[in-house]
Amino acid sequence: MEFQFQFQPLTGYGVAKVLDSGHPNFKKGDLIWGTTGWEEYSVITELEGLFKIQHTDVPLSYYTGILGMPGLSAYVGFYEVCSPKKGEYVFISAASGAVGQLVGQFAKLMGCYVVGSAGSKEKVDLLKRKFGFDDAFNYKEETDLDAALKRYFPEGIDIYFENVGGKMLDAVLLNMKDHGRISVSGLVSQYNLDQPEGVQNLMCLIYKRIHMKGFLSLITMTFIPSSWM
Numbered sequence: 001m002e003f004q005f006q007f008q009p010l011t012g013y014g015v016a017k018v019l020d021s022g023h024p025n026f027k028k029g030d031l032i033w034g035t036t037g038w039e040e041y042s043v044i045t046e047l048e049g050l051f052k053i054q055h056t057d058v059p060l061s062y063y064t065g066i067l068g069m070p071g072l073s074a075y076v077g078f079y080e081v082c083s084p085k086k087g088e089y090v091f092i093s094a095a096s097g098a099v100g101q102l103v104g105q106f107a108k109l110m111g112c113y114v115v116g117s118a119g120s121k122e123k124v125d126l127l128k129r130k131f132g133f134d135d136a137f138n139y140k141e142e143t144d145l146d147a148a149l150k151r152y153f154p155e156g157i158d159i160y161f162e163n164v165g166g167k168m169l170d171a172v173l174l175n176m177k178d179h180g181r182i183s184v185s186g187l188v189s190q191y192n193l194d195q196p197e198g199v200q201n202l203m204c205l206i207y208k209r210i211h212m213k214g215f216l217s218l219i220t221m222t223f224i225p226s227s228w229m
């Protein structure tokens with residue numbers, strides 16, 4: 001039996017320089033950020049999700065971080081969805097990821113108390129030592145997530161920035177304060193399951209009058225399967 005493979009480069013967020021263009025909005029020499037191929041040279045025909053770089057007085061790598069999709073998602077998901085106030089208690093899951101680490105730093109700038117969860121000792125150290133989180137824990141070492149959250153938030157959580165879903169969301173719901181806010185950025189623990197897990201503690205949304213809202217930064221939409229839209 002003969003197999004035929006067709007290889008295509010991965011796509012992701014990147015920065016690129018235009019070498020040639022048939023489009024009036026892009027000319028040779030322009031720098032762009034957005035959805036690009038993980039390859040040295042690309043032919044880009046899909047221009048949705050591609051932005052011209054206007055400011056080059058910052059490192060170009062910022063356009064894949066703070067000035068790109070992670071920064072946009074962290075900004076909108078934290079400030080617009082959560083309406084944070086000084087002194088509030090903030091919990092972030094997947095906190096060392098591209099989005100989570102920025103949310104944590106925004107929350108510290110607001111004067112919040114910030115705790116993050118991550119999946120290794122190195123990531124936990126990074127959160128506490130480099131990104132200025134007040135505390136952090138390795139969720140893989142916790143047998144009881146509810147008990148862990150009670151340890152880190154004895155007075156409860158005002159704001160939860162949700163990146164993972166599943167068991168973490170269930171434990172967080174039990175530990176939210178009245179009128180807390182949950183910003184649903186992602187549910188990474190569920191993406192590759194054949195059957196997504198159910199959430200048990202949704203009743204907390206009612207009793208605690210919690211505001212829980214999803215959001216989508218426009219550029220992320222280029223990656224969403226059409227069956228989810």
Ligand SMILES: NC(=O)c1ccc[n+]([C@@H]2O[C@H](COP(=O)([O-])OP(=O)(O)OC[C@H]3O[C@@H](n4cnc5c(N)ncnc54)[C@H](OP(=O)(O)O)[C@@H]3O)[C@@H](O)[C@H]2O)c1
Pocket residue numbers: 069070073094095096097098099100117118119120123163164184185186187188189190215216217218220
């Ligand atoms: N709504 C939007 O517009 C928008 C935009 C961008 C991203 N997102 C979503 O936001 C979330 C974070 O994005 P990101 O770019 O920061 O991701 P990232 O940098 O790729 O980090 C993702 C992290 O999630 C953790 N993770 C992976 N599988 C997990 C599992 N089964 N359970 C718990 N944690 C798991 C891993 O960290 P650990 O080792 O610490 O577990 C991983 O490094 C994702 O869900 C993403 O889909 C949404």
